[in-house]
Amino acid sequence: MGRKLLIEHVHVPGIETLEVYRSKGGYTSVEKAIKTMSPEAVVEEVKKSGLRGRGGAGFPTGLKWSFLAKPPGVARYLVCNADESEPGTFKDRYLMEKIPHALIEGMITSSYALGAHTSYIYIRGEYFYVARILEQAIDEAYAAGWLGKNILGSGYDLDLYVHIGAGAYICGEETALLESLEGKRGNPRIKPPFPAIAGLYGCPTVVNNVETIAAVVPIVNEGGCEYAKIGIGKSTGTKLISAGGHLNKPGVYEIEMSISVEEFIYSDEYCGGISGGKKLKACVPGGSSVPILPADLLLTTANGEKRMMTYESLSDGGFATGSMMGSGGFIAYNETACIVRNTWNFSRFYHHESCGQCSPCREGTGWMEKILHRLENGHGKMEDIDLLWDIQRKIEGNTICPLGDAAAWPVAAAIRHFREEFEYHVKYPEKIKDPNHFHKQSFLSSKQSVTI
Amino acid sequence: MSIKETKFNSETLALCHKLMKRYPEGKHKSALIPILHIAQAEFDGWLSSETMDYVASILKIQSIEVFEVASFYSMFNLKPIGKCMLEVCRTAPCWLNGADELVAYLEKKLGIKVGETTKDGMFTIKTVECLGSCGTSPMLQCGAKYYENLTNQKTDELLENLKRENKRQTYTAY
Ligand SMILES: Cc1cc2nc3c(=O)[nH]c(=O)nc-3n(C[C@H](O)[C@H](O)[C@H](O)COP(=O)(O)O)c2cc1C
Ligand code: SF4
Ligand code: FES
Numbered sequence: 001m002g003r004k005l006l007i008e009h010v011h012v013p014g015i016e017t018l019e020v021y022r023s024k025g026g027y028t029s030v031e032k033a034i035k036t037m038s039p040e041a042v043v044e045e046v047k048k049s050g051l052r053g054r055g056g057a058g059f060p061t062g063l064k065w066s067f068l069a070k071p072p073g074v075a076r077y078l079v080c081n082a083d084e085s086e087p088g089t090f091k092d093r094y095l096m097e098k099i100p101h102a103l104i105e106g107m108i109t110s111s112y113a114l115g116a117h118t119s120y121i122y123i124r125g126e127y128f129y130v131a132r133i134l135e136q137a138i139d140e141a142y143a144a145g146w147l148g149k150n151i152l153g154s155g156y157d158l159d160l161y162v163h164i165g166a167g168a169y170i171c172g173e174e175t176a177l178l179e180s181l182e183g184k185r186g187n188p189r190i191k192p193p194f195p196a197i198a199g200l201y202g203c204p205t206v207v208n209n210v211e212t213i214a215a216v217v218p219i220v221n222e223g224g225c226e227y228a229k230i231g232i233g234k235s236t237g238t239k240l241i242s243a244g245g246h247l248n249k250p251g252v253y254e255i256e257m258s259i260s261v262e263e264f265i266y267s268d269e270y271c272g273g274i275s276g277g278k279k280l281k282a283c284v285p286g287g288s289s290v291p292i293l294p295a296d297l298l299l300t301t302a303n304g305e306k307r308m309m310t311y312e313s314l315s316d317g318g319f320a321t322g323s324m325m326g327s328g329g330f331i332a333y334n335e336t337a338c339i340v341r342n343t344w345n346f347s348r349f350y351h352h353e354s355c356g357q358c359s360p361c362r363e364g365t366g367w368m369e370k371i372l373h374r375l376e377n378g379h380g381k382m383e384d385i386d387l388l389w390d391i392q393r394k395i396e397g398n399t400i401c402p403l404g405d406a407a408a409w410p411v412a413a414a415i416r417h418f419r420e421e422f423e424y425h426v427k428y429p430e431k432i433k434d435p436n437h438f439h440k441q442s443f444l445s446s447k448q449s450v451t452i
Numbered sequence: 453m454s455i456k457e458t459k460f461n462s463e464t465l466a467l468c469h470k471l472m473k474r475y476p477e478g479k480h481k482s483a484l485i486p487i488l489h490i491a492q493a494e495f496d497g498w499l500s501s502e503t504m505d506y507v508a509s510i511l512k513i514q515s516i517e518v519f520e521v522a523s524f525y526s527m528f529n530l531k532p533i534g535k536c537m538l539e540v541c542r543t544a545p546c547w548l549n550g551a552d553e554l555v556a557y558l559e560k561k562l563g564i565k566v567g568e569t570t571k572d573g574m575f576t577i578k579t580v581e582c583l584g585s586c587g588t589s590p591m592l593q594c595g596a597k598y599y600e601n602l603t604n605q606k607t608d609e610l611l612e613n614l615k616r617e618n619k620r621q622t623y624t625a626y
Pocket of ligand 2: 357359362402404
């Protein structure tokens with residue numbers, strides 16, 4: 001059994017209450033930090049831990065914190081990104097719903113480290129009932145003196161609020177999130193300036209994912225070096241993976257970043273294999289935005305090494321033969337899944353969620369959706385496949401925010417690894433009229449080759 | 453048509469002012485989205501132009517600023533909806549586990565298509581993007597509640613229960 005630092009106590013009855021949470025050692029990181037450490041020392045521990053942002057980009061958290069500008073007399077903010085809308089990702093919801101105090105404790109310790117006196121948790125609107133759970137936990141924390149004025153008699157004050165969104169994937173992008181938190185449309189800002197210099201209300205701001213902030217708790221409790229002992233290379237600590245799709249045991253798992261992908265999919269401790277006794281065909285290992293991989297490249301890298309559940313191993317081979325850890329939204333596809341339909345589904349998603357500010361993203365996502373729809377429904381032409389390739393290339397890197405890239409990558413990867421299947425759709429339009437076409441006759445192409 | 457006046461009672465109004473205080477002096481516009489949620493729940497599940505004007509007056513901002521925001525976010529309804537809006541997730545992980553079949557089942561059962569409302573004003577079907585419930589798919593959201601791992605039988609039961617309850621299902625966190 002791997003070590004669990006975040007959700008070890010998830011099944012303890014009443015863990016959502018402060019009393020039970022406290023009985024399991026909850027809030028010791030706040031005590032330790034505020035009573036015995038300077039804010040700088042806390043930042044130092046986070047640096048030593050090697051913790052990387054769990055929201056998708058994997059940027060080192062300690063480094064990000066050290067960029068925070070500290071002009072005298074100007075407020076600083078910590079904002080928790082609980083927008084969690086990346087398809088395939090549901091780990092933050094699980095953590096907040098089951099152990100709300102873990103996030104609140106992390107917010108207090110992190111706010112202290114950053115010198116923030118007001119912090120917000122921006123949660124997606126659809127998670128209304130989770131917001132209610134968080135509000136209750138916050139009320140409890142205020143009542144017990146963990147929040148508010150003069151916490152633990154230290155003179156440190158902190159107010160923490162939940163802020164609810166209203167349905168927009170783009171508000172997970174940190175500058176769109178800040179716009180939304182200011183009561184505006186969620187249009188990403190042009191960077192620089194980065195939030196660390198001018199974020200919420202123009203003040204220095206750190207935006208971190210729910211899981212990142214919760215991980216600060218064990219880091220402060222046990223020390224950054226202890227935390228860094230778990231995992232391989234620059235993938236330190238544990239990671240929450242939300243696993244879905246064609247799996248026997250979908251769900252949220254906390255893994256040490258040292259297990260193999262194969263173990264994660266097939267062992268009984270984790271996903272328990274592919275559902276319905278079918279074969280694994282493909283996998284999107286880190287949320288809809290990361291490249292899809294065929295089964296062989298998922299389980300072993302192009303060099304024939306076992307692929308591990310780490311940032312480095314999942315991205316080994318770059319986009320030609322690798323993928324990314326992303327947000328940890330692990331989606332498995334069995335042999336009956338149609339890759340063209342899946343790609344169309346994701347394109348529709350990005351088209352729907354594009355904020356519309358940049359033309360390559362606004363128009364390109366719409367074109368890709370349309371072309372994929374036509375291919376999927378048996379009206380496509382061979383040239384469409386190259387056209388798709390061209391469009392995605394013209395989006396990538398030409399937009400204000402990374403949503404454009406996120407929309408381009410899944411299309412590129414699907415064509416790169418499953419071109420044959422796109423061609424099949426053009427060649428046999430009558431066979432794919434039924435939306436469940438591959439349920440009857442699975443499509444497993446011959447040994448996959450990297451075509452582009 | 454209801455002829456309810458577009459106005460909160462004093463308790464709800466006090467809640468709005470409490471929410472506005474969560475943000476620094478002069479930044480109370482931040483409370484716009486939370487207050488729009490309250491208004492939508494209060495006034496029949498959608499935001500009419502009167503409702504938006506009213507919200508603008510509470511926050512002392514222009515009506516256009518409210519409309520700008522209301523029209524951006526998918527959870528705000530700018531047209532009337534049924535008492536129970538069944539929001540079915542259609543994104544890939546749910547699709548793999550039967551989201552299309554769930555939509556088809558609802559359409560057949562209720563005799564309406566996605567985007568439509570039943571004649572009695574009870575149900576609206578909407579398709580939405582990933583709701584963070586991919587491991588328990590297929591699923592739908594109605595009001596603040598998630599209904600997960602749905603089967604035909606569980607869907608039947610849900611519709612029956614909602615009919616029996618016969619009340620508007622809304623989100624409200626406060
Ligand atoms: C389109 C888009 C959506 C995003 N959605 C989320 C999200 O839902 N949750 C999240 O934590 N980060 C999301 N991110 C990443 C954030 O911009 C940001 O990098 C992250 O919150 C930083 O926190 P971390 O360093 O702790 O990962 C998204 C980014 C993009 C471009
Ligand atoms: S890339 Fe897309 S989502 Fe991002 S700012 Fe441009 S149009 Fe908006
Ligand atoms: S894809 Fe339906 S909840 Fe995520």
